[in-house]
Amino acid sequence: MAQDHDHHHHDHDHEHSELSETQLRVRALETVLTEKGYVDPAALDAIVEAYETKIGPRNGARVVARAWTDPAFKQALLDDATKAIGTLGHVSRVGDHLIAVENTPQRHNMVVCTLCSCYPWEMLGLPPVWYKASPYRSRAVKDPRGVLADFGVTLTKDTEIRVWDSTAETRFLVLPMRPAGTEGWSEERLAEVVTRDSMIGTGLPKAAP
Amino acid sequence: MTNATVSQATAAVPGIPQDQDGPVFKEPWEAQAFAMTLALYDRGLFTWSEWAGTLADEIKRAQAAGDPDTGETYYSHWLAALERLVAEKGVATTETLHRTRDAWDHACDRTPHGQPIELRASDFHD
Incomplete structure (x- = not known):
């Protein structure tokens, strides 16, 4: 988690987009699991949405x-x-x-x-x-x-x-x-x-x- | 996904942060990792006791490496367990996960701020 918070402060090039190390790994998992047919992104979004009031x-x-x-x-x-x-x-x-x-x-x-x-x-x-x-x-x-x-x-x-x-x-x-x-x-x-x-x-x- | 799946998970997996209604998350990615785990469980990729075992193992490993064990890092361990089980079950190799992570990093680098970050085949090549 600490790495997650530090990541976007040390990079001073603000021209491009940034994701934290953790966000990159989560996106990678979702991409791979979706490609292989193990998960459906819409179904994942629905699960996450159900927790809307329980995040952060x-x-x-x-x-x-x-x-x-x-x-x-x-x-x-x-x-x-x-x-x-x-x-x-x-x-x-x-x-x-x-x-x-x-x-x-x-x-x-x-x-x-x-x-x-x-x-x-x-x-x-x-x-x-x-x-x-x-x-x-x-x-x-x-x-x-x-x-x-x-x-x-x-x-x-x-x-x-x-x-x-x-x-x-x-x-x-x-x-x-x-x-x-x-x-x-x-x-x-x-x-x-x-x-x-x-x-x-x-x-x-x-x-x- | 059903509430029944969530109840089974919270009953079988120790330490899931919860309030009176069920699981709570500090950041959106934690909920995304949780959602992927539920989906893979529903696909029959693992049992909850298998999941709990892998997670406990990742927590132990992190603690040995100096993790403060305050509960703050629970979902970091969860994510590590998820990556590990995905590899162990033959869904995707660790190398594929790394390459895809690097591709997303590349996609971020070439995406001007304000544009949606989307993965392209070319992101895998350099």
Whole structure:
């Protein structure tokens, strides 16, 4: 594991993609087992998806809930997300260059990513399966409104959609709008409605009951 | 894959990190390694006691080599056990796994950031 974390810091060539040693070995196994007909990648994805809420510390939900309840923290988060999250003692450190982008009635943010070691899983948990699919990715850039509609997110025509592509230098966290009807909720309760999809902009937080 | 398979695995294999609902994972790759193991079990490649034996052996080997034994590295041992059983059962040689690992590394190197990393035949040749 230690090697896993060290790997992407010692390489200073940020022009190409990177995977950790462990990720390379896991991909190699999946490739070989798939070629030999022992596993079906779609079936593997389904198993992994079933554990979506059981992977990683999923710190993002707590960060979003804090930003909804603490205006000073929210401002700090938007100014420098890595630094702001570092001030939350109970949240494990995140990589450098994490940028929080805020959804407003005027602007909706959506993040695409290619799943190399830059994906901030410690914040977001399991990435969506469609991140692996190139057609979806290019469509997300060309027709974000259509992609969002496929995910059941309909925005008014006045809402501008911005698509952010993670790079080796920067990773993104969408700060979704706080749902109506959650006034007076505790941070813990608010964190419950923050989904992975709402933090990559392909979904909205769960509505208040 | 069924929940029954998962229950059998957690009953037969010591140390799988769990909460009240079942297995938990620190990183996505751990869940991927777990999923591959379930799939191979369902294919009848090994029994859970065989799996537990190989895993215990890998843990012992790692500890002898200075692994801190804090539970943090559980899935590293799991991955090593998986690679070993795949080779022992004749599914793929260790050399094939290494070559494929190197090919993925090559694919990463030639893939500009922001493009999906995909494996091509040419990645195996240099």
